[in-house]
Amino acid sequence: xxxxxxxxxxSHKFLDELIEFLSxxxxxxxPEHKPDIQRAAAWLRDKxxxxxxxxxxxxxxxxxxxxxxxxxDAGPDAPTILIYGHYDVQxxxxxxxxxxxxxxxxxxxxxxxxxxxxxxxxxxxxxVKAVEALKETSGSLPVNVKCLFEGExxxxxxxxxxxxxxxxxxxxxxxxxxxxxxxLGPDTPxxxxxxxxxxxxxxxxxxxxxDLHSGIYGGAVHNPINALCxxxxxxxxxxxxxxIPGFYDTxxxxxxxxxxxxxxxxxxxxxxxxxxxxxxDWGDPAYTIIERTTAxxxxxxxxxxxxxxxPGVKTVLPSKAYAKLSMRLVPDQQQDEIAQLIREYLVSIAxxxxxxxxxxxxxxxxxxxxxxxxxxQAAFHAYTAGFGRAPIFVRAGGSIPVVAMFQxxxxxxxxxxxxxxxxxxxxxxxxxxxxxxxxKGIETVxxxxxxxxxxxxxx
Amino acid sequence: xxxxxxxxxxSHKFLDELIEFLSxxxxxxxPEHKPDIQRAAAWLRDKxxxxxxxxxxxxxxxxxxxxxxxxxDAGPDAPTILIYGHYDVQxxxxxxxxxxxxxxxxxxxxxxxxxxxxxxxxxxxxxVKAVEALKETSGSLPVNVKCLFEGExxxxxxxxxxxxxxxxxxxxxxxxxxxxxxxLGPDTPxxxxxxxxxxxxxxxxxxxxxDLHSGIYGGAVHNPINALCxxxxxxxxxxxxxxIPGFYDTxxxxxxxxxxxxxxxxxxxxxxxxxxxxxxDWGDPAYTIIERTTAxxxxxxxxxxxxxxxPGVKTVLPSKAYAKLSMRLVPDQQQDEIAQLIREYLVSIAxxxxxxxxxxxxxxxxxxxxxxxxxxQAAFHAYTAGFGRAPIFVRAGGSIPVVAMFQxxxxxxxxxxxxxxxxxxxxxxxxxxxxxxxxKGIETVxxxxxxxxxxxxxx
Numbered sequence: 047x048x049x050x051x052x053x054x055x056x057s058h059k060f061l062d063e064l065i066e067f068l069s070x071x072x073x074x075x076x077p078e079h080k081p082d083i084q085r086a087a088a089w090l091r092d093k094x095x096x097x098x099x100x101x102x103x104x105x106x107x108x109x110x111x112x113x114x115x116x117x118x119d120a121g122p123d124a125p126t127i128l129i130y131g132h133y134d135v136q137x138x139x140x141x142x143x144x145x146x147x148x149x150x151x152x153x154x155x156x157x158x159x160x161x162x163x164x165x166x167x168x169x170x171x172x173x174v175k176a177v178e179a180l181k182e183t184s185g186s187l188p189v190n191v192k193c194l195f196e197g198e199x200x201x202x203x204x205x206x207x208x209x210x211x212x213x214x215x216x217x218x219x220x221x222x223x224x225x226x227x228x229x230l231g232p233d234t235p236x237x238x239x240x241x242x243x244x245x246x247x248x249x250x251x252x253x254x255x256x257d258l259h260s261g262i263y264g265g266a267v268h269n270p271i272n273a274l275c276x277x278x279x280x281x282x283x284x285x286x287x288x289x290i291p292g293f294y295d296t297x298x299x300x301x302x303x304x305x306x307x308x309x310x311x312x313x314x315x316x317x318x319x320x321x322x323x324x325x326x327d328w329g330d331p332a333y334t335i336i337e338r339t340t341a342x343x344x345x346x347x348x349x350x351x352x353x354x355x356x357p358g359v360k361t362v363l364p365s366k367a368y369a370k371l372s373m374r375l376v377p378d379q380q381q382d383e384i385a386q387l388i389r390e391y392l393v394s395i396a397x398x399x400x401x402x403x404x405x406x407x408x409x410x411x412x413x414x415x416x417x418x419x420x421x422x423q424a425a426f427h428a429y430t431a432g433f434g435r436a437p438i439f440v441r442a443g444g445s446i447p448v449v450a451m452f453q454x455x456x457x458x459x460x461x462x463x464x465x466x467x468x469x470x471x472x473x474x475x476x477x478x479x480x481x482x483x484x485x486k487g488i489e490t491v492x493x494x495x496x497x498x499x500x501x502x503x504x505x
Numbered sequence: 506x507x508x509x510x511x512x513x514x515x516s517h518k519f520l521d522e523l524i525e526f527l528s529x530x531x532x533x534x535x536p537e538h539k540p541d542i543q544r545a546a547a548w549l550r551d552k553x554x555x556x557x558x559x560x561x562x563x564x565x566x567x568x569x570x571x572x573x574x575x576x577x578d579a580g581p582d583a584p585t586i587l588i589y590g591h592y593d594v595q596x597x598x599x600x601x602x603x604x605x606x607x608x609x610x611x612x613x614x615x616x617x618x619x620x621x622x623x624x625x626x627x628x629x630x631x632x633v634k635a636v637e638a639l640k641e642t643s644g645s646l647p648v649n650v651k652c653l654f655e656g657e658x659x660x661x662x663x664x665x666x667x668x669x670x671x672x673x674x675x676x677x678x679x680x681x682x683x684x685x686x687x688x689l690g691p692d693t694p695x696x697x698x699x700x701x702x703x704x705x706x707x708x709x710x711x712x713x714x715x716d717l718h719s720g721i722y723g724g725a726v727h728n729p730i731n732a733l734c735x736x737x738x739x740x741x742x743x744x745x746x747x748x749i750p751g752f753y754d755t756x757x758x759x760x761x762x763x764x765x766x767x768x769x770x771x772x773x774x775x776x777x778x779x780x781x782x783x784x785x786d787w788g789d790p791a792y793t794i795i796e797r798t799t800a801x802x803x804x805x806x807x808x809x810x811x812x813x814x815x816p817g818v819k820t821v822l823p824s825k826a827y828a829k830l831s832m833r834l835v836p837d838q839q840q841d842e843i844a845q846l847i848r849e850y851l852v853s854i855a856x857x858x859x860x861x862x863x864x865x866x867x868x869x870x871x872x873x874x875x876x877x878x879x880x881x882q883a884a885f886h887a888y889t890a891g892f893g894r895a896p897i898f899v900r901a902g903g904s905i906p907v908v909a910m911f912q913x914x915x916x917x918x919x920x921x922x923x924x925x926x927x928x929x930x931x932x933x934x935x936x937x938x939x940x941x942x943x944x945k946g947i948e949t950v951x952x953x954x955x956x957x958x959x960x961x962x963x964x
Contacts, residue, residue: 242720246818255782260805261701261903264833265745265797268787271806271828272741278731279738286727323714323824328727328858338724346719347730348821353808354829359705359867361831361903362807365782369730370813372820374723399787408818444720444820 049179049492057485060175061158063093064484067133067167068151068160074110074134075201083110083197086133090174090195091115097174098181099193105213107205110134110197114216117177118190124499125420126190128219128458130448131170131226132199135162136473143475156481163479164470169225170195172465172484176491188499192219199226203447210455221421222452223494225487227464230312230438232480235429235490238462239422240441241449242340243375243412245384246348248405249274249392251367260363268399270367271352277402278369280395281345286329288345288373290391293384298377298414300341307439308336340441344374370407374443381409410450415459424498425461432490463494508638508951516944519634520617522552523943526592526626527610527619533569533593534660542569542656545592549633549654550574556633557640558652564672566664569593569656573675576636577649583958584879585649587678587917589907590629590685591658594621595932602934615940622938623929628684629654631924631943635950647958651678658685662906669914680880681911682953684946686923689771689897691939694888694949697921698881699900700908701799702834702871704843705807707864708733708851710826719822727858729826730811736861737828739854740804745788747804747832749850752843757836757873759800766898767795799900803833829866833902840868869909874918883957884920891949922953 053060072086073079087104094102094115102115113133118126138148138161146152151160158168173193180187194217196206210217230236253270254263283289300308313336319327329338338344352367354360373384389404396402415422417439429437442462449460465487471477512519531545532538546563553561553574561574572592577585597607597620605611610619617627632652639646653676655665669676689695712729713722742748759767772795778786788797797803811826813819832843848863855861874881876898888896901921908919924946930936 244820246820253783258781259903260803260807260831261833261901263781263798264805264902265801265803266786266788266794267781267783268745269805271809272737275734275737275806275809278734282731286724322717322722322726324712324726324858325860326858327725328856329725335725339722342724344719344724346723346728346820346822347734347812348719348819348823349812349814350730350734350826351810351814353806355808355810355827359829359831360807361703361705361805363805364807367809368814370818372719372818374720397787399783399785401784442720443723444718 047183049183050489052183053175053179053485053488053492056179060488061481061484064158064168064171065151067171068158068162069149071149072134072162072197073137074198076137083134087111087113087197090133094174094193097178099177107209109205112197112209113193113195115193116191117187120187120190120499124189125220126192126218127495127498128192128194128217128222128452128456129173130194130222130224131173132166132196133170134197134200135167136165136200140475145476153481154478157478158481159476159478161477163477164466165472165477166199166226168479168484169465169487172225172487173491176488176495179488179492180495188496192217206448207451207455210451214455217456219456219458222456222458222460223463224446224448224460225463225465226446227442227462228466228468228470229464230440230468232467232482233433233435234312235433235435235437236440237422237425237429237437238442238464239417239439240340240377240414241412241445242343242443243379243381244372244408244410244445245375245381245388246370246372246408247385247388248407249369249371250403250405251277251396251400252365253400254363254365257365258363260361263363267363268397269363270400271364273397273400274350274352274367274369276397277392277395278347285331288343290387292387293343296378296380296383297343300337305337308341308441309334310438311336311440339443341376343376343379346372348372375412377412377414379412381411385409410445410447413449413453413460415461419459420501421459421461421498424494424501425463427497428490428494431493432486463491465490506642508642509948511642512634512638512944512947512951515638519947520940520943523617523627523630524610526630527617527621528608530608531593531621531656532596533657535596542593546570546572546656549592552633553652556637558636566668568664571656571668572652572654574652575650576646579646579649579958583648584679585651585677586954586957587651587653587676587681587911587915588632589653589681589683590632591625591655592629593656593659594626595624595659599934604935612940613937616937617940618935618937620936622936623925624931624936625658625685627938627943628924628946631684631946632950635947635954638947638951639954647955651676665907666910666914669910673914676915678915678917681915681917681919682922683905683907683919684922684924685905686901686921687925687927687929688923689899689927691926691941692892692894693771694892694894694896695899696881696884696888696896697901697923698876698898699799699836699873700871700904701802701902702838702840703831703867703869703904704834704840704847705829705831705867706844706847707866708828708830709862709864710736710855710859711824712859713822713824716824717822719820722822726822727856728822729859730823732856732859733809733811733826733828735856736851736854737806744790747802749846751846752802755837755839755842756802759796764796767800767900768793769897770795770899798902800835802835802838805831807831834871836871836873838871840870844868869904869906872908872912874920878918879960880918880920880957883953883960884922886956887949887953890952891945922950924949
């Protein structure tokens with residue numbers, strides 16, 4: 047029996063197991079769910095052992111544990127893949143907006159509705175069942191497999207980087223595989239090959255050294271809110287291009303080929319506008335909306351505050367005004383250099399009536415995976431086989447911290463083998479996972495492992 | 506015996522009474538002090554009766570009571586003055602910063618230190634004792650006197666306007682006198698003859714109709730914080746002049762005489778800068794700092810907020826951004842017209858990528874009292890006699906709500922007969938009142954009533 051046939055024959059069993067998994071309310075941010083987190087980790091370890099992994103264990107961290115498993119009998123010449131997923135879920139609130147209880151998984155049409163269905167239990171479990179199908183039918187796997195399933199993704203993975211650093215030998219691999227993203231549509235598979243990086247700063251503008259009465263000093267003391275507004279207004283030109291000197295110097299240009307590839311992505315401007323609720327689009331007219339949101343760097347004020355922000359009136363001339371500014375970076379912008387550029391620029395445009403401090407809060411590099419690497423080619427063919435259609439290569443506008451961690455601590459690239467859909471309602475009531483994607487996902491991973499094993503051993 | 510001699514002979518008695526008054530912790534904003542508020546009102550009524558007012562009573566409101574008193578035997582040809590003050594005080598917190606207990610009045614050098622010493626019990630009591638001195642020595646008063654002492658000034662006087670409206674017949678007067686401000690220095694008496702008005706709006710800018718992920722939409726959806734910053738940056742020109750079309754059209758120009766008078770006010774730029782803690786001054790270079798802060802209209806962002814304003818990072822592209830904008834107005838700007846002008850201007854400069862709403866929150870007209878009116882001339886001569894030096898005419902940058910109420914509901918002007926000093930630490934620990942000002946204040950009010958009675962009866 048072939049692994050694909052096994053997977054089809056066992057689809058009901060696989061679904062029943064997923065329902066069991068989704069019934070455990072493993073909410074990582076709420077202390078009262080700590081026993082559920084532990085139950086979910088133990089359940090997952092047991093299933094990994096039953097599915098053919100000779101080693102599977104719950105490993106402690108400072109917070110919630112990590113479930114680790116491995117099967118390494120493909121030998122030293124076969125490639126090793128490191129599969130990442132997370133077994134924790136978002137809180138289900140607001141409960142009253144759920145049509146069915148979040149931890150009583152319910153089949154609605156072709157979807158399974160439950161908290162964590164797509165993010166990330168359903169996607170994680172695809173890999174476990176693909177391994178089972180391969181092991182049960184051929185007694186072996188085409189590649190070495192390591193699994194790293196964390197329980198703190200929804201609270202910012204505070205213990206993941208230390209764990210990876212501490213266990214870097216254990217986690218050594220040739221490539222990482224993350225299934226925690228979505229494809230363009232149920233019949234439109236896609237592969238994310240680039241992510242944007244981040245440079246996040248907080249700006250603190252000080253005018254007078256204490257809050258003043260605007261009636262007594264207004265008109266002769268520069269208000270730091272007004273001053274900060276003037277400074278932020280100078281961060282973009284009239285076309286929405288960032289005006290920080292040097293900001294675009296290291297941006298890798300889009301080649302005509304890549305622009306042509308990105309233009310294949312189905313896109314309806316009117317639908318997109320409706321999705322945002324914005325009156326119209328904005329930004330550099332030299333680039334398409336897809337290019338602007340994925341392949342071009344940006345600058346956004348993510349927060350701003352100063353003075354009196356409660357209901358009603360207060361006539362304060364505040365001492366300070368603050369803004370949180372983040373820039374999405376693209377290869378080859380470096381977050382440290384960009385932080386320096388924005389700091390110098392803000393200081394240079396600050397009027398003499400205020401002082402300005404720029405605090406670097408957070409940053410990460412963008413990432414691009416070569417579309418012709420063996421793992422990327424294996425993924426391309428696996429999607430084509432699993433979904434009956436060649437995937438579209440897309441870039442994503444956001445960052446995925448674990449990708450940066452694998453790059454930094456293990457020096458490996460990550461293949462984003464996503465199986466979610468854009469309307470899966472992640473973090474919202476009635477989260478769902480499209481069941482055909484669950485089953486096609488298992489087939490796609492079987493193809494991926496098989497293809498990657500062949501591809502590299504013949505290289 | 507002359508009233509002035511009586512006042513001098515009884516200065517110790519007057520001070521002892523003030524100490525009694527200051528010992529009552531009549532904090533109006535704290536419910537646990539409600540009995541103290543009632544005790545202070547009853548104490549004040551009793552003292553008014555003992556000081557020569559035939560009628561004095563505690564009148565209820567929806568909140569803390571108003572103490573009303575009157576002496577009307579000067580006859581219908583004599584002018585009637587309405588004296589306003591407040592017997593409630595600010596909370597004394599933070600207690601640990603007081604050198605002496607706030608409700609155990611302590612003489613320190615020439616000052617009496619206690620919560621409410623200058624704001625406003627000490628200034629209020631000046632009038633009670635001036636009346637006593639006049640009554641005890643001549644058996645009569647040169648003018649008719651009505652007293653309106655409220656107990657809610659420190660919580661925003663919520664019941665004062667309704668009370669004045671309801672009792673407008675009782676409160677009919679020719680001029681109001683308010684002693685709740687300060688003079689320039691212990692030896693530099695001054696009279697505030699102009700106040701600025703106010704137009705306070707809240708601006709709400711909406712971009713997308715819900716919060717978006719800046720990684721997914723950043724670069725193609727205009728961020729409302731950035732948009733609002735661009736709009737606020739366009740409210741001033743590079744000289745700090747307000748750019749709203751028509752904003753200055755109705756501003757009454759300063760005459761050369763008035764500018765010369767204002768230039769007499771002692772002013773040290775370096776001291777002023779130190780007081781503010783600002784790096785340097787700001788604003789329209791065509792006007793002096795004193796003119797900018799008192800005789801020219803302004804625009805300040807009193808508050809602004811949008812997006813994520815907690816510690817750390819969140820990459821939200823928010824749906825909305827808000828600002829509270831207030832404009833200090835000068836005669837003859839009208840708050841309703843100015844609200845309309847700023848609304849139209851903000852709508853006109855809003856980019857097509859956002860929508861903007863402007864909500865009118867609060868407003869009031871500026872005020873100017875003619876410097877040659879009988880009451881103002883009486884005040885001028887009274888200060889000259891009481892302090893041995895002619896007062897300087899000054900304009901104040903803020904608003905005093907009760908002045909607007911008297912104008913609106915009783916159609917009378919207000920003389921601001923202040924006796925505080927700039928360093929009285931109002932609302933702060935170690936509030937004090939300069940004792941020579943207490944005694945000179947009583948003499949000044951005796952002169953004021955006497956002069957005003959003569960002046961008007963011979964008019």
